[in-house]
Amino acid sequence: MFSPIHHTFAPLGDLSQCLLAFALTLQPWKYKRGAAVKRLERALAEKFECEAYTFGSGREALLALLKALKVRPGEEVIVQGYTCVVVPNAIHASGALPKFADIAEDTLNMDPASVEALMTPRTRAVICQHTFGIPADTTRLRALCDRYLPGRQAGGAVLIEDCAHSIPDQNQSMGYSGDFVILSFGRDKAISGISGGAVLSRDPATTMELRKIQGTAVDHSMWTICRLLQYPLFYAVARPLYGLWIGKALLKALRSLRLLIPILDVQEKEGSMSPVLHRIPNACASLALAQLRSLRKINDHRRMLTRFYFEEARKRGWRFPGAILPYSLLQKFPLFFPGAEQLRRALKAENIHLNDGWTGCVICPENIDLGKTEYVPGTDPAAEDVCVRILSLPTHPKTSLRQARRLVEAIQQQIDN
Numbered sequence: 001m002f003s004p005i006h007h008t009f010a011p012l013g014d015l016s017q018c019l020l021a022f023a024l025t026l027q028p029w030k031y032k033r034g035a036a037v038k039r040l041e042r043a044l045a046e047k048f049e050c051e052a053y054t055f056g057s058g059r060e061a062l063l064a065l066l067k068a069l070k071v072r073p074g075e076e077v078i079v080q081g082y083t084c085v086v087v088p089n090a091i092h093a094s095g096a097l098p099k100f101a102d103i104a105e106d107t108l109n110m111d112p113a114s115v116e117a118l119m120t121p122r123t124r125a126v127i128c129q130h131t132f133g134i135p136a137d138t139t140r141l142r143a144l145c146d147r148y149l150p151g152r153q154a155g156g157a158v159l160i161e162d163c164a165h166s167i168p169d170q171n172q173s174m175g176y177s178g179d180f181v182i183l184s185f186g187r188d189k190a191i192s193g194i195s196g197g198a199v200l201s202r203d204p205a206t207t208m209e210l211r212k213i214q215g216t217a218v219d220h221s222m223w224t225i226c227r228l229l230q231y232p233l234f235y236a237v238a239r240p241l242y243g244l245w246i247g248k249a250l251l252k253a254l255r256s257l258r259l260l261i262p263i264l265d266v267q268e269k270e271g272s273m274s275p276v277l278h279r280i281p282n283a284c285a286s287l288a289l290a291q292l293r294s295l296r297k298i299n300d301h302r303r304m305l306t307r308f309y310f311e312e313a314r315k316r317g318w319r320f321p322g323a324i325l326p327y328s329l330l331q332k333f334p335l336f337f338p339g340a341e342q343l344r345r346a347l348k349a350e351n352i353h354l355n356d357g358w359t360g361c362v363i364c365p366e367n368i369d370l371g372k373t374e375y376v377p378g379t380d381p382a383a384e385d386v387c388v389r390i391l392s393l394p395t396h397p398k399t400s401l402r403q404a405r406r407l408v409e410a411i412q413q414q415i416d417n
Helices: 015-025 035-048 058-068 086-094 112-118 138-146 149-154 204-216 222-241 245-256 282-293 295-316 340-348 381-387 401-416
Strands: 051-055 076-080 097-101 123-129 158-162 180-184 197-201 332-336 390-394
Touching: 015 222, 015 282, 035 051, 035 197, 035 282, 051 058, 051 204, 058 086, 058 180, 058 197, 058 204, 076 086, 076 112, 086 097, 097 112, 112 138, 123 138, 138 158, 197 204, 222 245, 222 282, 282 295, 295 332, 295 390, 295 401, 340 390, 340 401, 390 401
Parallel strands: 076 097, 076 123, 123 158, 158 180
Antiparallel strands: 051 197, 180 197, 332 390
């Protein structure tokens, strides 16, 4: 009753992660450097059959890749509307310009026709986001990028797959078509190291540049790493009490004391990004590696809840993207409702927290400086329409089937009222 249904309260912070984070907290000599970083890179390289380089976050991994590609001022990187602000921030930090393609409602991913309309000789890359784990049309995007293949030696169009939301364990539907892949090990991604990210490269020349760039990255401070490690521990205490004032008050106090590091800082919300790249802390690499080794278990749980939501949505006549299948591997299950924001507010009163930062905004979250991203309202009408109608349901391991049943019934009750 008191434990919330949620997207963002340490969704991957299960008992094993909490125990490992606690153990690492007591071993400060393992905070910055250690064997876990190379082990994580080797595991990713083996899984995706390419070279892997880790950095302090997914956004830093993207910036490192754009630097390795040696993008020049005025060159363009195509991204989709309905994306996170850190993506255009990293593009701007590299000196390139973001161009926003519209999305297809059936996939929540970039529409290849919209991408094609944006491609010019100045296009250096297309970033293909697999939104919430729904596979994008990499076949068509690959074909579009390959049209610029003759100029690639001088800086043509490369395909970058963004697999932050989902890492497949059974097939090669995501992460195997691009020249490069970006991964994030943030708190609510496919797997979590609390922080960290990686670039996967299939291009030898860029791989050499990435190795050089990684060598110049700096370490996070011991204090920063220590605070990152406390994240799952703090939420393990606060989450069961969130329905009471105690859990909410505890998290508020921890934020005011700056013991909880925000996912986005003020600078990032204002549309800029520090050019300084960090190494992934060894402690965070340990957490991410442990979850990568448990990927099948994590993904099986997501598939189980996806099937449940799929069947319930079909039975109740709720709309959702047509590309979703009963066996899809989703980071969250998106539904479309008129008045989605009012529904979210009503559910919050029942200790159901469905604001995941991907609502009411084309460049997310809603409280960013949209003008700094260079997105012009009206550019992507489908994305602008979808973002105000979307209501996403959690599939992460901290959501039980019992909670999912309660969530579905609560939504139906609100609709009936």
